[in-house]
């Protein structure tokens with residue numbers, strides 16, 4: 099099959115690799131209809147996250163059709179249209195039972211194979227899904243294929259980030275980083291009753307999109323006094339919580355500066371640097387709560403399915419590029435360099 103394969107740092111190519119096969123009775127094989135490139139693919143691409151074996155198929159966001167089922171699979175049949183959270187999960191360990199399937203004892207991330215162990219990715223014509231009964235989800239009526247694709251990761255992750263902020267009706271919230279996940283976080287804040295949503299980004303186009311998605315104010319992150327502007331907008335205090343979706347030290351430092359005492363930093367940006375931009379004492383001195391982690395996607399799928407079905411938001415407008423899978427190498431380049439106003443790229447196998 100054709101797949102986007104990690105060869106080395108900044109070297110991902112559309113190559114021919116073996117078709118996946120059923121390895122366990124609980125596996126299914128999905129024929130990919132659509133797959134997406136995600137910000138976290140770039141961590142691998144640039145070697146900020148290292149350890150991935152050369153030859154690993156990239157990617158973790160996909161929808162498709164079940165074409166083969168293992169003998170123990172009960173909930174899925176050939177022909178079912180499905181999507182999956184970006185990791186597998188068993189459904190009955192301590193973490194799965196406590197609504198934290200992202201830490202499943204048997205769970206694996208799609209697109210991460212290290213020293214021969216792990217799970218191949220889904221930027222490919224076919225994908226093997228382990229523990230299919232507990233990992234896969236059917237695409238409900240009224241959900242467009244591209245919307246289902248957003249449910250694999252970025253829509254739940256944006257919602258999770260807002261959820262960790264502990265939104266109180268009437269509160270003021272700042273969003274640092276208005277890429278696709280940040281924009282979805284803005285929608286979630288709005289849905290949860292936030293009154294003031296301050297969107298901060300370096301890119302004008304993204305600030306405009308933030309306003310369209312429900313931000314009430316925007317700040318150009320390149321300006322000198324972002325902290326002063328946030329204070330000006332929050333009666334001098336700072337934001338009740340800051341959603342940080344960038345994953346860099348400057349973003350982390352900014353989030354600290356603009357949160358009010360007693361507030362929360364809610365972080366889904368992946369920080370590959372060592373240490374913090376602030377000290378434990380800094381946290382103490384502002385009585386802050388720091389919340390972070392991988393999104394437990396399953397927790398939010400019921401509420402997000404209903405939100406998508408309601409038609410209230412144009413989620414598909416987040417997708418800027420639709421390309422064939424065979425142009426994946428170019429897609430990574432465009433996505434990485436944010437060329438052509440790129441926000442999210444969807445790839446379709448031929």
Ligand SMILES: [Zn+2]
Nearest residue numbers: 136138159251
């Ligand atoms: Zn993703």
Ligand SMILES: [Zn+2]
Nearest residue numbers: 188191194202
């Ligand atoms: Zn589990």
